Amino acid sequence: MEFKSKDFTDSRRVLKIRKLKVGLTGRPNAAPVLNEIDLDIRAGETHCLVGESGSGKSVTSLAVMGLLPKDALEIQGGLIDLEGVEITYAKPSVMRALRARRIAMIFQEPMTALNPVLRVGEQIEEVLNMHTDLSQAEAKKRTLDMMEQVHLPDVDRIYQAFPHQLSGGQRQRIMIAMALILDPDLLIADEPTTALDVTTQLQILRLIAEMQERHGTAVLFITHDMGVVAEIADTVSVMQKGRIVERAPIRDLLTNPQEDYTKKLLMAVPNLAPRAARAPATAKDVIIVKGLDMTYGGGGFLRRSEGVKAARDVNFTIKPGRTLGIVGESGSGKSTVARCIMRLIDPTAGKVSVAGTEIAQLSRRQLQPYRKHLQIVFQDPYRSLNPRWTVARSLCEGPINFGTSKEEAMDKAAELMELVDLPRDALDRYPHQFSGGQRQRIAIARAVAMKPDLLVADEAVSALDVSVQAQVLDLLDDIQDKFGVAMLFITHDLRVAAQICDEVLVMQKGLVVEHGPADEVLSNPRHDYTRTLIEAAPGRHWDFANFRAMERVPALKGATA
Amino acid sequence: QQDTSTITAVMHSGLRVLDPVITTAHITRDHGYMIYDVLTAVDADFKPQPQMASWEISEDGLTYTFTLRDGLLFHDGAPVTGADVVASLSRWGKRDSGGQLIFDVTASLEAPDDKTIVWTLTKPFAPLLDVISKQSAVPPFIMPARVAATSSDETITEYVGSGPFVFNEAEYEPGVSVTYDKFDGYVPRDEPASWMAGGKVVNVDKVVWTTMPDALTALNALSAGEIDYLEQVQIDLMPILSGNPDVTVEKRDELGYVTIGRPNFLHPPFDNKLIRQAAMAALDQESMLATMQGDPEYYNVCGAIFGCSTPLGDESGSETLTGGADPEKSKALLEEAGYDGTPIVLMAPTDVISLINQPVVAAQALREGGFTVDLQTMDWQSVVQRRAQQSPVTEGGWNMFFTNWMVPEVSDPLINVMVNGRGNDAWFGWPTDEEIEALRADFVAAPDAATQKEVAVKIQEHVMDNVNYIMMGEYIIPQARRNTIQNMIPSPVPVFWNMTKEAE
Amino acid sequence: MTEIPTSRHSAFQVLTGLFSLPAGARIGIGPMIAAVILLIIVLASVLAPLYVPYNPLSMDALSRLKPPSEAHWLGTDPYGRDTFSRVMTGGRVSLLIGVGAAVVSVAVGLMIGLVAGFFRAADGVIMRIMDSLMAIPAILLAIALVALNGPSLSSVIIAITVPEVPRVVRLVRSVVLSAREEPYVEAAIALGSSMPKILIQHLMPNTFAPLIVQGTYICASAILIEAILSFLGAGVSTEIPTWGNIMAEGRTYFQIKPGLIFWPGLMLSLCILAINLLGDTARDLLDPRMKKREG
Amino acid sequence: MFLYILKRVLATIPVMVIVAIFVFLLLRLTPGDPAAILAGDAATPAQLERIRERLGLNDPLLTQFITWMGQLLRGDLGTSLLSNTSVAGMLADRLGPTINIALMTIVISVVMAVPMGVIAAWRHRTWVDFLVMSFSVLGFSVPVFVIGYILIQIFAIDLRWVPVQGYKSPADGFGAFFSRAILPSLTLATIYIALIARMTRASMLEVLGEDYIRTARAKGVRENVVLFRHALRNAAVPILTIIGTGFALLISGVVVTESVFNIPGIGRLTVDAILARDYPVIQAMILLTAGIYVFVNLLVDISYSFFDPRIRY
Ligand SMILES: Nc1ncnc2c1ncn2[C@@H]1O[C@H](COP(=O)(O)OP(=O)(O)OP(=O)(O)O)[C@@H](O)[C@H]1O
Ligand SMILES: Nc1ncnc2c1ncn2[C@@H]1O[C@H](COP(=O)(O)OP(=O)(O)OP(=O)(O)O)[C@@H](O)[C@H]1O
Ligand SMILES: [Mg+2]
Ligand SMILES: [Mg+2]
Secondary structure, three states: OOOOOOOOOOOOEEEEEEEEEEEEOOOOOOOOOEEEEEEEEEOOOEEEEEEOOOOOHHHHHHHHHOOOOOOOEEEEEEEEEEOOEEOOOOOHHHHHHHEOOOEEEEOOOHHHHOOOOOOHHHHHHHHHHHHOOOOHHHHHHHHHHHHHHOOOOOHHHHHHOOHHHOOHHHHHHHHHHHHHOOOOOEEEEEOOOOOOOHHHHHHHHHHHHHHHHHHOOEEEEEOOOHHHHHHHOOEEEEEEOOEEEEEEEHHHHHHOOOOHHHHHHHHOOOOOOOOOOOOOOOOOOOEEEEEEEEEEOOOOOOOOOOOEEEEEEEEEEEOOOOEEEEEEOOOOOHHHHHHHHOOOOOOOEEEEEEOOEEOOOOOHHHHHHHHHHEEEEOOOOOOOOOOOOOHHHHHHHHHHHOOOOHHHHHHHHHHHHHHOOOOHHHHHOOHHHOOHHHHHHHHHHHHHHOOOOEEEEEOOOOOOOHHHHHHHHHHHHHHHHHHOOEEEEEOOOHHHHHHHOOEEEEEEOOEEEEEEEHHHHHHOOOOHHHHHHHHHOOOOOEEHHHOEEOOOOOOOOOOOO | OOOOOEEEEEOOOOOOOOOOOOOOOHHHHHHHHHHOOEOEEEOOOOOEEEOOEEEEEOOOOOEEEEEEOOOOEOOOOOEOOHHHHHHHHHHHHHHOHHHHHHHHOEEEEEEEEOOEEEEEEOOOOOOHHHHHHOOOOOOOEOOOHHHHOOOOOOOOOOOOOOOOEEEEEEEEEOOOEEEEEEOOOOOOOOOOOEOOEOOOOOOOOEEEEEOOOOHHHHHHHHHOOOOOEEOOOOHHHHHHHHOOOOEEEEOOOOOOEEEEEEEOOOOOOOOOHHHHHHHHHHOOHHHHHHHHHOOHHHEEOOOOOOOOOOOOOOOOOOHHHHOOOOHHHHHHHHHHHOOOOOOEEEEEEOOOHHHHHHHHHHHHHHHHOOOOEEEEEEOHHHHHHHOOOOOOHHHOOOOEEEEEEEHHHHOOOOOOHHHOOEHHHOOOOOOEOHHHHHHHHHHHHOOOHHHHHHHHHHHHHHHHHHOOOEEEEEEOOOEEEEOOEEOOOOOOOOOOOOOEEOOO | OOOOOOOHHHHHHHHHHHHOOOOOOOOOHHHHHHHHHHHHHHHHHHOHHHHOOOOOOOOOHHHOOOOOOOOOOOOEOOOOOEHHHHHHHHHHHHHHHHHHHHHHHHHHHHHHHHHHHHOHHHHHHHHHHHHHHHOOOHHHHHHHHHHHHOOOHHHHHHHHHHHHHHHHHHHHHHHHHHHOOOHHHHHHHHOOOOHHHHHHHHHHHHHHHHHHHHHHHHHHHHHHHHHHHHHOOOOOOOOOOOHHHHHHHHHHHOOOOOHHHHHHHHHHHHHHHHHHHHHHHHHHHHOHHHOOOOO | OHHHHHHHHHHHHHHHHHHHHHHHHHHHHOOOOHHHHHHOOOOOHHHHHHHHHHHOOOOOHHHHHHHHHHHHHOOOOOEOOOOOOEHHHHHHHHHHHHHHHHHHHHHHHHHHHHHHHHHHHHOOOOHHHHHHHHHHHHHHHOOHHHHHHHHHHHHHHHOOOOOOOOOOOHHHOHHHHHHHHHHHHHHHHHHHHHHHHHHHHHHHHHHHOOHHHHHHHHOOOOHHHHHHHHHHHHHHHHHHHHHHHHHHHHHOOOHHHHHHOOOOOHHHHHHHHHHHOOHHHHHHHHHHHHHHHHHHHHHHHHHHHHHOOOOOO
């Protein structure tokens, strides 16, 4: 496997961080969130920041942007220097001048980071309007062009769409377009590709690389995907509990990690080789989906626009204890299918039966008893948690609805927190006080607490570092074994899919293009799209767990390459 | 405002009803004097004088012959004829209580020709000229016969008169403003104007009445010269105008108003004369008037039910009212009557400025005199409706309310509705009082003024003893004008003839 | 309503959830002062009969409209009644009406608004009824109510509340219309929460901030409207002092004796200021995202 | 959307019918007797009875209602019991002043209050915030007539910039209209400024902590754009509601201000008509108000989905 190996010591230093300390506002004695961080990034360099979920990666990037939530977090020491400008305590006007032109950021959670009431096109265009003299028409053209570059389909529609009308990956690409459109000197990308399928991800990574080539942009890239790290990083910093525990050029890190934590992390990276399918269960299907169609109605003031056909003729069944993975293009309708079978939206056509009952036509009220059988982990966990509720209250809500006593539910919640590797005291905190990955774990805990018959997990582990991810996947496996939970697992991470799915369903443009047992589909894809997908999987030539290249690249049967 | 041909006046209330015969509202009467004329009118000495017509009375006092003067024209150009007069008087006779009394004894009312009207009675009615000349409640305005043909229970819809001003229908906004144009065809009499009599010479082209619901705003508008004339000024607010050299505050006329309280004779406790007397003892004119008016200059402690400065006025028997409250006497009387503390319901209207204070003051005075008082506030409409209820207090009835009259409206036993003692046919409160009815008959029958006065004194004494109503005193509301307005004649009714407006 | 909360626990949770403060929330000095002011005013009003120097109803026609003096600290009114005694006593009825009207209209409006905002099917019908209610003038209603019930505090409160409720409903509904599209509401549905629970526990807290504003406004305006009603003959007797009454009675004397308006106005403003400050604090405390350091 | 509007417009009919029935009954429940006010103080019961008969007030309620409905269906609002003038004409005369002043008031209020509220939220818990709060407390608790009198004293009496009172329609010249409408509008605006400013502040506070505000700042967007474009739009819905209900209220007339400034508007007409029990006028008035409310509320509801695309009906 080829690693990037360019030496940047002569390049201009774009970002310099020294002994940066960030703590809770007004509580200098509490444990700091960032503890004496040092970081250097030079022009053209890609610096990857990896590490434990909740270790302070996002906080680091926000500190650089000068966007820490000042009511909650504050800089308590140290220095941030951007191309010679000390910005640690810079005035808002100074920061404003720097942002977008000089430093741009892609935020971790695109759903909450996009303004829900502005058209996404306008939101991108605004950057141009603010910082360039382009005319209205030129700005729009640039915007559409940028949207094409991040591989958004159907840009005219999406330009006009509001964030809630887009898929997770589409929103993420809007964020990316926004950050890249002005060729900043420093790009901070906080898990920019979690919601993207690997092919799109590849294209985005290329786009960033091109920009670096063209403009010498320094990139701070935060990710959990070791495959991506392996592909793009020049240097890597590993974070744990608010400290940077190890920093090394990519090759050194992957081949010769020094710290235990780094080793642990690398060893947890799952293998691309599919797991052996479990013995086919004989029990009745938990869920049967037949001919599911979903078209989002186009509003339109006077005449109805055509609408978006998000899912077409989707069929599948899942038996107890088994996992069906859905992979596929971003925007291909995966979340739509999930939301349809949860009856959070009403499918335009088709049948969904759960526990032997047809639920596609039931009213909300009639549905209520079935809710217990079905649970979902949303793609955007942050928004799916009531911001005014403590985690404890969110976790107890479901069980209490179905008759568990409050005390019992609380005990259960505490237990679950441990299982998803969150501290017990987190129960009394509010969603905004957590990191992205922590929120995702809360969402998982909440769904699992219901002991459903069918668990729908929409990108449920995308924001987790690989070691926690492994732990959570184990947890899921466990409850599957114990309670025979059936699982619908939507993911872009083919490694994860390979790890836990019995069957895989591949979607593209609303259609199911391939459907079969996991090892069949992943190692012997029949459809072209599946094949490109697998080939695009980053870092599939590296065997992370053993700190070396793959001995035998899992060749695709019948592959031409 | 340099427009000297238009006078803008703020009147005491908005004009809504345009039929001066159907209603007794003062603003409508004022409107009547603008556009209509009357046969005869009283002058400042309470003497009937010819206005549209002169008269002759037959020896036996049974035939009155009126002759219309020349040049009388309606606003539509038609001459005023005897037939118009007959029709107008007949309609008025159905509405006005004095008029009814005359028509009760009328043999015929005819117009033998265009200029002559002959009114024949079955028995003499000495006060006839006084009644048809009266300036208030409902004066007999003369309208075209076709308008006067309207039923007396229905409002007229055509507003044509023969008075000095023409009603400008296009600019009329009910309750907001009304505009009168000078009637060029009006021929005034030659005598100088005196009260409602004499020559009505109009010196401006236009008079605009507007309503200003806010007293302070009206004063400010007058100060700023946006209006010329303010019919009524609240006494307490006079200091605001006192510094302004361009404005004069004055009394328009010395007679003014009376304010009275009326008990309900039908139900306890006021069906008991002793308790009525107790109430009278508890009340005191001075404190009520002082509260209403503030400045003694503008009120007059007066125990005469027919008014202190009128020919029939006499104050006999009113000492407890004029001499200050006597709560002890009240308590003693209550004791004697065996008053059991049943609350008396006092109706207190809150939307008519001139009636707000009385019940509140009275309630407190009655309490001090040993009564239990239930002061119920409501809008005037509710008072109007409720005072017509004869049912017991517990079923929506009442015990006492207050109202005001212009002195000329109470100045003799025929006009004064409160001395009517005919039970259910009497005015609200419904006293059945044969004694007073007998006295009233004597009054009509009295041959001369001296005898009339004698009877009037008896009525006064009777009312004070029997407490048919409680006279709470006289008061005057001053007017204010910019000094550009000159030559106003003193009169109980605000009239706009004779008046001139000069440039500032 | 579709269902009542499924168990007593959820009812319990409603209470604890709504009123427990986020950890670490502390109350600053401003709200403390506000609370003290409010408490003083309320106590002063309630206990007024015990300490005011005059019977607020007793008149003295000869000392009308007197300036402040030893005998009458704040002077006298047009009836010669003691202004100080009236202002202090006036708080009793005014506060009752103000707070009563605010609480009733907010409570009723909140319930209706939640339902209208959340259930599409109910929205049309409820909102059209609200449109109709809004058009009924308070005065007319008050006159009718007084005719039916006799004059009473509750008639006044109802007359003020009825036209106010639709406005609260519209406000609540508008907030719910946005909030019901939030994913956490979907999540709650997916967790099997009953409709009442979603309405009360998830959606209702979103309406608190605007409701506090609307509520204080209703409180103040009810105190003022009460006076208008009583002067149109549909309120409490004009004799009984209320802040609104005293001010309305003082209206004509504005230029010659502004104290008649100033003192009750001051009391009212102080109350509203205090309620506002407390409301703001409550809202900050209820919103964990607003948790602030001590300032 | 079109369907929705159509549905709403059609829904006006039942609203009107409900209002009509309700008002009709309510009026007949209120004590009072138009005949008595028509005839004045000295009328005898027999006379009143005859007048009532003539006015049709003695007919059975149902007959009266049907007669009225029949008139309405023919587009006839009837005539005033007192002045005998056509109710439609009266309303037409009074609507102009009210609408013009309401519009001016709401424009002034929004233009002043929204920035005030936004800044107060932005500078949460600073003196700016406290200033806005104090102003709104005054706006809430000072009776409108006091504000009116003070404005008159300053601008009409002391400075002599504008007349004390009165109304001129814009057709008589904008200057004449403006000089008379500005003080009443300002008077009314104080309370709406207070209300809208506080609502804006409250609503903005909910929004300012959101992540997309952070995103906007990360884009280097100027602070005023962050506040007014990004935050305010999200905070708009409750503010719009308040503006809508406020405007509806203004349109239905505000009697105190109309009295203080002597404006011949709907508010005074309503109160006068109620106090005089002029049934046809009250009924028509309230129907008109209901119609206006339905219309204004429809506009507000449509504007919701314009400001917040997630709102669907
Ligand atoms: N507003 C806040 N108040 C208090 N604590 C916070 C706040 N925001 C973040 N934290 C804490 O700071 C720590 C670092 O969070 P951060 O978001 O930087 O993690 P991260 O490394 O980005 O994790 P992830 O990979 O899960 O996104 C976490 O433990 C989190 O709980
Ligand atoms: N509310 C909506 N209105 C209109 N179009 C929508 C709406 N929600 C989603 N879409 C469109 O439907 C398509 C499918 O969206 P969906 O969220 O199901 O994709 P996805 O497969 O989950 O993608 P990702 O992997 O990016 O999350 C997308 O093209 C999206 O733009
Ligand atoms: Mg993060
Ligand atoms: Mg998705």
